[in-house]
Amino acid sequence: KKDQFVLGIETSCDETAVAIIKNGREIAANVVASQIESHKRFGGVVPEIASRHHVEQITIVIEEALNRANLTFSDINAIAVTEGPGLVGALLIGVNAAKALAFAHGIPLVPVHHIAGHIYANRLVTELNFPLLALVVSGGHTELVYMKEHGHFEVIGETRDDAAGEAYDKVARTLNLPYPGGPHIDRLAAEGSPNIDLPRAWLEEGSYDFSFSGLKSAVINTVHNAEQRGEIIAPEDLAASFQASVIEVLVKKTEKAVAEYGVKQVVVAGGVAANKGLRAALEKAFSEKESIELVIPPLSLCTDNAAMIAAVGSIMFERGIRADLSLNALPGLDI
Numbered sequence: 001k002k003d004q005f006v007l008g009i010e011t012s013c014d015e016t017a018v019a020i021i022k023n024g025r026e027i028a029a030n031v032v033a034s035q036i037e038s039h040k041r042f043g044g045v046v047p048e049i050a051s052r053h054h055v056e057q058i059t060i061v062i063e064e065a066l067n068r069a070n071l072t073f074s075d076i077n078a079i080a081v082t083e084g085p086g087l088v089g090a091l092l093i094g095v096n097a098a099k100a101l102a103f104a105h106g107i108p109l110v111p112v113h114h115i116a117g118h119i120y121a122n123r124l125v126t127e128l129n130f131p132l133l134a135l136v137v138s139g140g141h142t143e144l145v146y147m148k149e150h151g152h153f154e155v156i157g158e159t160r161d162d163a164a165g166e167a168y169d170k171v172a173r174t175l176n177l178p179y180p181g182g183p184h185i186d187r188l189a190a191e192g193s194p195n196i197d198l199p200r201a202w203l204e205e206g207s208y209d210f211s212f213s214g215l216k217s218a219v220i221n222t223v224h225n226a227e228q229r230g231e232i233i234a235p236e237d238l239a240a241s242f243q244a245s246v247i248e249v250l251v252k253k254t255e256k257a258v259a260e261y262g263v264k265q266v267v268v269a270g271g272v273a274a275n276k277g278l279r280a281a282l283e284k285a286f287s288e289k290e291s292i293e294l295v296i297p298p299l300s301l302c303t304d305n306a307a308m309i310a311a312v313g314s315i316m317f318e319r320g321i322r323a324d325l326s327l328n329a330l331p332g333l334d335i
């Protein structure tokens, strides 16, 4: 049987990413051009700047991916592209590049949901084993997603306000740490102790929803109140306390959903899955449950990349899912 190559394109936020996946699960190339340096001084992603960088980078990154995989367009069986959700101007660059290439080379075009991509990053680690539960924790999303088969996504809980990564970034800003703040809080938390009392948002009994805005406000208030009293709170203790609250809620709700839905596998997805404290807490929670396999992708596959988009694209391509040249960016797309 001939090898199948799917080229993935991801431009939903501030990474211009192109990857090539061989036979659904093997990474032939995975190129990410990060724009973080350009957005840092603004304390967050500036949509207009993101779009301009994507325009500058996209053809270079595509060429680099083909070179690294030692392939040409004649070897590519499908082009998978993130159609949403994300920043509309940023998404449009990837969507239009994908359409142009599909048209020029006569290659099938496959639309991919960004969060499906984060979940399928796990398929580059090991085969997905259904039914599974995905804990999606990124800068824009915090969701528990139940999957009974490929392409079936049931959101059983989601954040009602801030995403976990967003809370990390806002708390980091309060502590004067650079953007994106998640990795800095993670590093500080390891040096501190969680001795500051902060709330945990459990919400109603039985709910798998999340809420992080109250926690974020509690952190900000704690800092302000201390300042007014002329005290200084150790930032590492605040980071550790904040992180402990986030992790406790994420892990407990995941454990509960795993039991209720009787899943075989738990997969973790999104930028916050790079968090050392969360990884350790999940490993501890699931290490004794032999019937449940916990999968956490390596750091490079947790944050935005195109390998995950091509991984979804490979499955969808096999299932006959196609987009035509009217494909548009869908910034608010539901999974």
Ligand code: KG4
Residues within 6 Å of the ligand: 013, 137, 138, 139, 140, 141, 164, 165, 166, 168, 169, 180, 181, 182, 183, 186, 270, 271, 272, 273, 274, 275, 276, 302, 303, 304
């Ligand atoms: O999935 P992602 O790369 O982009 C989105 O689709 O949102 O996630 C980015 C988010 C940022 O909020 C960043 O602060 C957070 O992931 N993040 C972390 C860590 N590494 C990245 N949060 C906590 N701990 C980390 N180690």
Ligand code: ZN
Residues within 6 Å of the ligand: 114, 118, 138, 139, 270, 271, 303, 304
């Ligand atoms: Zn993402």
